[in-house]
Amino acid sequence: MEFQFGTNWAVFSKYAGGVIGQTLAMEGTFAFFLESAFIGLFLFGEKRLGQKLHWLAAFLLFVGTWLSGWFIIATNAWMQHPVGYEVAADGSVQLTSFWALVLNHWAIYQYMHNMGGAVVVGAFAVSALGAFYILSKRKVEYGQMFMKVGVVVGCIASIWMLFPSGDRQGKMIAEHQPVTLAAMEGLFDTKDGAPLVLIGQPDMEKQRLDNAIHIPNMLSFITYQRWDAKVRGLNEFPKEDHPTNVPLLYYSFHIMVGLGTMFIAIMSIAAFWLWRGWLFSANWLLWILMLSFPLPFVANTVGWAVAELGRQPWLVYGLFRTEHGHSPLVSGGNVLFTLLGFAGMYTILSLLYIFLMLRRIDQGADELGEGMQAEAN
Numbered sequence: 048m049e050f051q052f053g054t055n056w057a058v059f060s061k062y063a064g065g066v067i068g069q070t071l072a073m074e075g076t077f078a079f080f081l082e083s084a085f086i087g088l089f090l091f092g093e094k095r096l097g098q099k100l101h102w103l104a105a106f107l108l109f110v111g112t113w114l115s116g117w118f119i120i121a122t123n124a125w126m127q128h129p130v131g132y133e134v135a136a137d138g139s140v141q142l143t144s145f146w147a148l149v150l151n152h153w154a155i156y157q158y159m160h161n162m163g164g165a166v167v168v169g170a171f172a173v174s175a176l177g178a179f180y181i182l183s184k185r186k187v188e189y190g191q192m193f194m195k196v197g198v199v200v201g202c203i204a205s206i207w208m209l210f211p212s213g214d215r216q217g218k219m220i221a222e223h224q225p226v227t228l229a230a231m232e233g234l235f236d237t238k239d240g241a242p243l244v245l246i247g248q249p250d251m252e253k254q255r256l257d258n259a260i261h262i263p264n265m266l267s268f269i270t271y272q273r274w275d276a277k278v279r280g281l282n283e284f285p286k287e288d289h290p291t292n293v294p295l296l297y298y299s300f301h302i303m304v305g306l307g308t309m310f311i312a313i314m315s316i317a318a319f320w321l322w323r324g325w326l327f328s329a330n331w332l333l334w335i336l337m338l339s340f341p342l343p344f345v346a347n348t349v350g351w352a353v354a355e356l357g358r359q360p361w362l363v364y365g366l367f368r369t370e371h372g373h374s375p376l377v378s379g380g381n382v383l384f385t386l387l388g389f390a391g392m393y394t395i396l397s398l399l400y401i402f403l404m405l406r407r408i409d410q411g412a413d414e415l416g417e418g419m420q421a422e423a424n
């Protein structure tokens with residue numbers, strides 16, 4: 048992605064490099080190197096390092112990945128809500144406060160939500176693996192251990208996605224990007240006591256929501272804590288400032304929140320069943336936990352679609368439009384070609400990853416441990 052800033056977004060890089068160059072470079076130097084060095088030690092160094100140093104490698108790997116997450120989110124947060132900059136004589140932006148950039152309040156809430164999303168993925172994957180071991184009656188002890196950790200963490204993390212992190216993100220958008228909020232909610236006309244839409248299809252031609260099912264006054268309440276608060280609709284903003292693909296933004300947002308609600312329901316039931324001692328024999332629930340592991344990947348992807356589609360038509364919100372940022376010499380066809388190339392490469396890597404993961408799952412921790420022990424002896 049960092050290369051793409053230079054190749055496909057040259058005008059944007061020239062405009063904003065003086066600000067985002069900071070966080071991108073820090074991501075590359077501190078976090079990425081820390082991350083890649085320690086993942087190597089973590090995966091291959093167990094025998095040589097011994098337990099304590101191996102634990103330390105795991106911890107530093109965690110620090111590296113979460114630090115790299117911070118710097119990349121701070122970069123994106125600046126594009127969503129620019130702070131700590133001044134406009135230079137040549138029209139580009141230059142950083143005036145490093146701390147304003149890295150401690151942007153948008154970044155704080157975005158980071159809380161984004162990293163929470165990663166924890167949800169991990170928790171669902173661990174509990175799915177636990178459910179698989181218990182259901183297939185192999186390595187049942189490990190299965191129960193995975194299940195306990197996955198369900199407890201999954202329950203806390205799923206609630207965290209709604210409150211406080213998702214709620215804070217929503218409030219920030221209401222304050223700084225009100226037109227985005229209107230598009231996310233499919234609200235065409237300004238309303239006192241605006242409803243929260245559960246389902247419905249935005250009809251862009253007729254400027255209305257078809258077949259809507261909604262909770263009256265709820266959007267006003269969750270946004271402004273008043274049942275009759277005014278929420279501004281899309282039609283109140285100039286057309287050129289509307290997000291460029293309102294239906295996709297609306298659907299992405301509703302899929303994310305719908306899945307988030309489902310995660311809370313699944314994990315709360317599982318946590319209650321675990322507490323009562325019923326979980327390990329409740330096959331129906333184990334099947335649900337096992338099969339739902341891909342869903343958090345979907346939620347994260349649509350979540351990012353919400354953040355990026357919601358920022359349109361701006362690259363840097365309110366300052367610099369997307370249509371002005373691309374490299375003039377790179378055509379749409381070139382971009383599509385390289386995108387397909389990357390998609391192909393990632394498909395191959397994903398297949399390889401799935402193959403290796405399935406092999407590891409099949410071997411299980413016990414046999415892996417025994418294998419290593421034998422090699423060590």
Ligand code: HEM
Nearest residue numbers: 157160161164167208209213216217307346347350351354
């Ligand atoms: C349960 C209710 C949820 C609410 C109210 C909520 C709210 C939001 C909002 C308002 C945004 C847009 C931020 C922006 O435009 O910058 C967002 C983005 C995002 N959401 Fe959610 N979300 C929820 C659930 C989830 C879940 C379950 C996941 C994943 C497991 C998720 C992952 C993401 C990601 C990755 C982003 C983009 C990065 C970011 O801005 O943090 N969300 N969410």
